[in-house]
Amino acid sequence: MDRERIAPRQLLGSILVALAIVAIVIVVVVARLGTGTGENRHDDSGGGKGKVEQRQSGDDGG
Amino acid sequence: MEQLIDDLTFGNVYEVKTVLASVAAALAVYQLLLIAVGYGKLRPRFLASPAASLTHRASGDVIVVLVAIVALTCLAHFGFDDHGRLHQVTGALLIAVFAFKIAVIRWWHGLGRLLPLLGTCVFVLLALTWLTSAGHFLGGGG
Numbered sequence: 559m560d561r562e563r564i565a566p567r568q569l570l571g572s573i574l575v576a577l578a579i580v581a582i583v584i585v586v587v588v589a590r591l592g593t594g595t596g597e598n599r600h601d602d603s604g605g606g607k608g609k610v611e612q613r614q615s616g617d618d619g620g
Numbered sequence: 621m622e623q624l625i626d627d628l629t630f631g632n633v634y635e636v637k638t639v640l641a642s643v644a645a646a647l648a649v650y651q652l653l654l655i656a657v658g659y660g661k662l663r664p665r666f667l668a669s670p671a672a673s674l675t676h677r678a679s680g681d682v683i684v685v686l687v688a689i690v691a692l693t694c695l696a697h698f699g700f701d702d703h704g705r706l707h708q709v710t711g712a713l714l715i716a717v718f719a720f721k722i723a724v725i726r727w728w729h730g731l732g733r734l735l736p737l738l739g740t741c742v743f744v745l746l747a748l749t750w751l752t753s754a755g756h757f758l759g760g761g762g
Contacts, residue, residue: 562669564670565670565671568668568672569674569675571666571667571671572667572671572675573675576647576650576675576679576682579650580647582646584639587758591635591638591639
């Protein structure tokens with residue numbers, strides 16, 4: 559590895575790329591984990607059907 | 621200790637471990653590119669060797685912290701149970717090679733010629749450890 563003068567812009571750019579990689583990985587992994595959790599919650603509760611029934615009853619009343 | 625980890629992660633030990641290990645693995649891939657530029661194997665116009673080397677060191681420090689946290693979490697929360705034997709072996713080897721590489725960088729400068737080999741070993745072991753745990757978990761393996 560060389561002992562040349564370090565260009566500040568290059569250093570900042572390479573560090574920003576590292577931070578961008580960290581941010582992207584966090585978002586992707588959390589989204590992936592969140593998708594799995596969401597599916598399980600939906601399957602367990604069966605809440606979608608309930609919402610439809612509520613809306614129908616609201617229509618009847620109006 | 622197990623209770624502390626549970627409290628810190630709000631009971632989501634697997635998920636927190638997966639995120640931290642995935643960040644470490646992604647940074648490890650970036651490390652390969654940076655050190656290739658540092659050693660002059662790659663010569664992009666926008667990045668010179670000194671900046672790449674310095675970022676490699678800084679990013680490596682972050683990876684060490686992440687790996688240490690994940691390893692401590694693993695040991696304290698899961699211990700050495702019967703399943704996941706490959707993960708345990710690659711994880712233990714990763715810590716050992718990592719420690720040796722840090723010693724070479726900080727104190728044993730005479731062994732500096734081993735750094736490319738040690739770095740490659742760290743990358744391969746980190747990838748294997750990630751694949752046998754976080755990658756498996758993300759892939760739906762549970």
